[in-house]
Amino acid sequence: MIIGTDEVITIARSAEPGEHVPVHGPGGSVDGTVVGFDAASGLALLRVPGIGGKSLPAAKPPAVGELAVTVSCPIPLGHEARLSMIRCVGGETRLPGGRLIDAYYQTDDARHRGFSGSVLLSVTGSVLGIVMPTRRREESFVLPVDAVVRIADQLRSGRNIGIGYLGVNTAPVVLPVPSENAATGLLITGVEEGSPAKRAGLTVGQFITAVAGIPTPSVEALHDSLVGLTSGQTIDVSVAAQDGSVRTLAVPVVLR
Template structure:
């Protein structure tokens, strides 16, 4: 048997094995996104691909269907989690995303609403550190596979050459493929299964970026040329209770520089600081004022 034929047969076997845990998610869209049987009774898919969260079914192999119910979703990481019961379906073999290297062969898998398994092959083109999505979600690794994300492939798995699922595929800018790594998916699944929503820190302010005059930056020994001005303060909210005023310019939160609203969202996007004091520096009347804000909690249900 030639090496090329052996590789082809091996890839087909990998697709068949890994694809047994891939489903189609029927949610009223023209093209059904795919989903992954992540854990026993837990289906993961792309949140942005859904038009609704009720009356949803999944299509398995052989065109079998089953109803699912929403556990929770997190738009900031593009992850929606559903529960399925009384269905015999193989669970995905979750791999270690840290083993991925640029150049590794990978497969994007999907299932059509008719139950057909589909695959696209490519290589890992980019692997880098943590990043923040446009919706403020913290993603543990930036992974860009060089695969074509055909219709219905969003929400499906990225599979390595050993047949391990290393993430969930989603669309980036201009339709390019991005992969949410398994570590991020696991973290979101854990929170949604436990609480039904993603807890996020809450300040209770409206903000917009503002450029700092050079003389003020020099006088206050600030490293950033921009800050975030408070344009609205919610009565009795965390910031209001701490004494934040309209016109204050936030320059540090919890010791980190604040140069735009994204910096604030990154700090709030998580539950580790909820209920804790966050030391805050603001510019008020040309001088630095230090405030202690006890962060409140806002769930993704309120987004």
């Protein structure tokens, strides 16, 4: 999907910034360069000089029962289009790679080979979203265009993004000495040797109470706080000691 001037966003299993990949467009195959890859969603942003075409306007969220068109280019078949109906407008869910999204769409059109990464359009030609891979062939799962744009904005940094790795085992507990900001947290029960947590000074017996200022009362909350990070950055991890004292440690981000 063309998302900006000389920019394409597509589905990938893995990609590295600077990697060269062929891109099939209206004028044939051209060379593209990976700008960044998001392991948590499976989206890759490519820079493709002279790709031609233009980005289409984004549509407002569809309603159940509206018609939509899926446009794809499954090589070697050439361009294809399929008419379908929006059968579901869902709320918050998690992608297989771990990224939490606000909404998703499904159509009544079963997923066909070559259609992952294709564009779902409204009948007036506005972009609704990008068709994502699913575990079941009979499902069609669409990531809304506003979520695609947010991920593309992150990828323009030129770094891969994904799920950060701390290297700790934790369990949710009530803090022995609650603070003004937290009454619960995650007890560190294990720290892997050589891990980012070990290098930053986290130890068994401490409590993780927040990551980047976001409270972590559960393992799920910790996971969510580590999604969408870029390699090379650092994150602030707030840890409480058994006596209730709290300090913030800068932990270098390593992606899974």
